[in-house]
Amino acid sequence: MFLEDFIPGDRVMLGSHTFTAEEIIAFAGTHDPQPFHIDPEAARRSHFGGLVASGWHTAAIWMRLNVAYMGHVARARLASGESMGRMGPSPGFRDMKWTKPVHAGDTLAYGVEIVEARASASRPGWGVLTHRAFATNQKGEEVFSFIGTVMVERRPD
Amino acid sequence: MTLFFEDFPPGETAEYGDRIVSREEIIAFAARYDPQPMHLDETAAAKTLLGGLAASGWHTACLLMRMNADQMLRDSTSMGAPGIDELKWLRPVHPGDRLRVRRATLEARPSNSRPEMGLVSFLFEVLNQRGETVMTQRNTIMFGRRNGETG
Numbered sequence: 663m664f665l666e667d668f669i670p671g672d673r674v675m676l677g678s679h680t681f682t683a684e685e686i687i688a689f690a691g692t693h694d695p696q697p698f699h700i701d702p703e704a705a706r707r708s709h710f711g712g713l714v715a716s717g718w719h720t721a722a723i724w725m726r727l728n729v730a731y732m733g734h735v736a737r738a739r740l741a742s743g744e745s746m747g748r749m750g751p752s753p754g755f756r757d758m759k760w761t762k763p764v765h766a767g768d769t770l771a772y773g774v775e776i777v778e779a780r781a782s783a784s785r786p787g788w789g790v791l792t793h794r795a796f797a798t799n800q801k802g803e804e805v806f807s808f809i810g811t812v813m814v815e816r817r818p819d
Numbered sequence: 820m821t822l823f824f825e826d827f828p829p830g831e832t833a834e835y836g837d838r839i840v841s842r843e844e845i846i847a848f849a850a851r852y853d854p855q856p857m858h859l860d861e862t863a864a865a866k867t868l869l870g871g872l873a874a875s876g877w878h879t880a881c882l883l884m885r886m887n888a889d890q891m892l893r894d895s896t897s898m899g900a901p902g903i904d905e906l907k908w909l910r911p912v913h914p915g916d917r918l919r920v921r922r923a924t925l926e927a928r929p930s931n932s933r934p935e936m937g938l939v940s941f942l943f944e945v946l947n948q949r950g951e952t953v954m955t956q957r958n959t960i961m962f963g964r965r966n967g968e969t970g
Contacts, residue, residue, distance in 0.1 A: 692881075692885070693881040693882075693884055693885050694881070694884045694885065694888055695885070695888050695889075695893060696888055696892055696893065696897060696899075697893075698899065708898075709898055710899075714899075716884070717899075717900065717902070718877070718880060718881050718884055721877060721880075722851075722852040722853075722877050722881070723852070725852050725853050725875070725877050726851070726852045726853070726854075729853060729854055729855060733854075748867070750855055750857065750867070750868070751857070751867075751868055751869055751873075751876070751908065751911075752876060752908060753907060753908060754876075754905070754906050754907035754908050755903070755905075755906055756903075756904065756905045756906075757902070757904070757905075758902045758903040758906070759901065759902040760899075760900065760901060760902050761902075785868075808902075808903070813868065
């Protein structure tokens, strides 16, 4: 799979994840120790009305599911004798939106859609893939999204 | 001292944080959230564009989050952030790198819809021990106002 194989408009679901209170508290205890992420009682009194996941926790689970999905695609292609281009790193992202809180017990369905695939001006043989990442909760509400970029190898001539 | 919206005047800058990033934590974070070779294995990482074992960019973002939480959010009226306008991963973070934060307050405005709250926009730069910027992040954080209802 190479840059040329990513078609703008293509959309895949990556999998889902349920955020338990224990996991929300453990992640935030290390990375984002604000009261509404680590203390159920303080969270209940906050404007969130209960424990909510750190936005970085929501994002990290997207990355985990995305890496797992791409690994699955790579193994399938290599098994059928096709070659696989290298991916990564990412120059960054924009417009990350934590649209709605992710509460303890929520289950998010994660996905990604291709926005653009273009050749890199500065790195011969590589391209920049732009994608839109998203997650929806069990009520079908979109709670998370961002526009990301990643370096992807171009198909050899 | 609890920090309020009014404690972040536009134009102010601050530097804080002192965080040495270990090989073990780079691998532990990546194994859980970003298990790609450049974040897990020195030999495989040497062949990638990063040129050696490097932290997941999501890990670097979490390290900034923690330094911000400790310096300005834990004892504040923070009500969270609606998102991140832009984040750039400019240089790899390698084992042993020592990180700190440079913060600039870009804009501060009271919320129109919620008078008890104000919105402050920041530009955060994560610097390494050589003074190189490894990551930048621009975003807005919501804070309670000193004379408003909070929490």
